[in-house]
Amino acid sequence: MTNRSTATEFLLMGFANVHDMQFLHFVIFLSVYISALIGNILIIVAVSLNHQLHTPMYFFLVNLSFSDACFISATVPNSMATSIMNNTLISFSGCVGQVFLVVTFAGAEIALLTIMAYDRYVAICHPLRYRLIMSWDACIQMAAASWISRVSHAALQTGITFRLHFCESNIIKQFFCDIPQLEMISCNDAEANQVLVFISLSVVVDSFCILFIFVSYGYIFSSVLRIPSVQGRYKAFSTCTPHLIVFCLFMLTGMFSYLRPKELSSPTVDLLFAVLYNVLPPMLNPIIYSLRNKDIQVPVWTILKTIAGLFRTHHSCLNYSA
Numbered sequence: 001m002t003n004r005s006t007a008t009e010f011l012l013m014g015f016a017n018v019h020d021m022q023f024l025h026f027v028i029f030l031s032v033y034i035s036a037l038i039g040n041i042l043i044i045v046a047v048s049l050n051h052q053l054h055t056p057m058y059f060f061l062v063n064l065s066f067s068d069a070c071f072i073s074a075t076v077p078n079s080m081a082t083s084i085m086n087n088t089l090i091s092f093s094g095c096v097g098q099v100f101l102v103v104t105f106a107g108a109e110i111a112l113l114t115i116m117a118y119d120r121y122v123a124i125c126h127p128l129r130y131r132l133i134m135s136w137d138a139c140i141q142m143a144a145a146s147w148i149s150r151v152s153h154a155a156l157q158t159g160i161t162f163r164l165h166f167c168e169s170n171i172i173k174q175f176f177c178d179i180p181q182l183e184m185i186s187c188n189d190a191e192a193n194q195v196l197v198f199i200s201l202s203v204v205v206d207s208f209c210i211l212f213i214f215v216s217y218g219y220i221f222s223s224v225l226r227i228p229s230v231q232g233r234y235k236a237f238s239t240c241t242p243h244l245i246v247f248c249l250f251m252l253t254g255m256f257s258y259l260r261p262k263e264l265s266s267p268t269v270d271l272l273f274a275v276l277y278n279v280l281p282p283m284l285n286p287i288i289y290s291l292r293n294k295d296i297q298v299p300v301w302t303i304l305k306t307i308a309g310l311f312r313t314h315h316s317c318l319n320y321s322a
Contacts, residue, residue, distance in 0.1 A: 010095050010166075011088045012079070014175030014271055026083040032283050033076045039286030040065040046299035053295060056119050056134040057239075061289060063143050064112045068282035071105035074098060075176035075278050082175070095177040096162055102176065102278070103154035106254065109281070111146035113247045114209045120240050121216040125223045173267050174274055181270070213247060242288045246281065253277040 015025045043065040047053045075098065082088050090098070122133050161179050164186035174181045217240065224236040253276040290296040 009089050009091050009170065010177065011171045012082055012090055012175055012177070013088060013171050013173055014079070014274075015083065022083040022086065026080050029076050029080050029083070029279075032279055033072060033080070036072045036279075036283040036286070037069055039290075040069040040282065042300050042303060043286050043289065043296065044069075045303060046296060049303075050299045053299070056136075056139045057116070057123070058295075059139055060112055060116045060119060060143065063146075064109065064116070065286065067105050067108045067112060068285050070101070071109065072279060072282040074101035074105060079175040090177065095182075096158060098177040099161060099179060099182070100154050100158045103157050103179075104150050106277075107150035107153055108147060109250060110209050110254075111150055112143075113243065113250070114212055115142050115146060116243055117213040117216045117247070120243065121220055124220050124236055124240075174270065176274070176278070178270075178274060210251065213244075217244060238293070242293070246285050246288055249284065250277075250281045253280065 015021065044062050047058045047062050078090070078094075078098070082090075119134060123130050126133065157179070161182055164183065166182075166185060167187045169185045172178070172181045172185065220236075220240055224233055224240075227233045227236065253273055256273050256277075290300060
């Protein structure tokens with residue numbers, strides 16, 4: 001791929017060159033990144049250590065948390081390093097790797113959210129057959145299929161993107177290597193690439209996922225409204241609404257980032273929606289899923305109290321030694 005392009009590196013010019021603004025960017029991204037990483041790791045550890053949470057719903061939630069942690073790690077740490085070191089260069093191979101990782105984990109997020117919608121559909125609409133349909137073999141197969149298909153799609157999408165020639169400009173007006181921005185700076189016609197992206201993302205992937213999720217939730221809500229108990233309806237809605245909020249947030253920002261009309265495109269708008277798409281969901285997902293879920297809250301608080309206790313014990317030992 002390097003022989004096809006004269007560009008051997010790119011410049012990531014998403015944020016201002018003013019030092020104070022770069023430092024502010026670093027502080028904000030560091031805070032968001034630490035919050036997202038801790039939140040998602042806490043969910044993974046809490047589910048892993050609590051045997052009562054070893055169910056299909058939480059198995060897919062662990063996969064989603066892992067995907068979120070990797071998704072935000074693919075872009076934000078490099079952007080922070082760019083700001084604090086005042087070095088906007090990224091190598092050609094680094095850009096290729098970043099595109100591959102972003103497409104992989106973004107696609108995995110969509111696939112996992114779709115599977116989680118199916119899990120909720122089976123749990124609420126076919127509760128007596130839930131264990132049979134959502135067996136561990138079925139869950140592992142669905143998770144494996146989602147990851148394998150997304151890695152394959154990412155490899156194809158990355159290969160298509162870097163078949164373009166970058167022989168004029170190597171300035172990417174974004175904080176990471178983004179496919180729309182790479183198409184904008186290519187010196188040959190990227191229309192074929194844009195059509196392929198639209199077909200693969202919008203028609204094949206997004207349309208199926210959106211249709212499947214909304215059909216599933218149509219059946220879910222119709223079943224929930226027939227539950228005679230108010231407490232039963234509340235419990236059913238409380239397990240579904242976080243998932244629906246996460247899906248809508250991710251899909252709306254992602255679709256606008258990749259499929260918006262050129263008339264709505266500007267450097268500020270592109271940057272804003274890239275941040276919303278890449279940074280916001282991984283940070284908010286742990287909060288949304290744990291906010292109204294006591295099954296997650298209890299083990300998470302137990303872990304935090306254990307860590308705090310270990311820290312106090314270590315601090316006391318250090319003071320005693322001194």
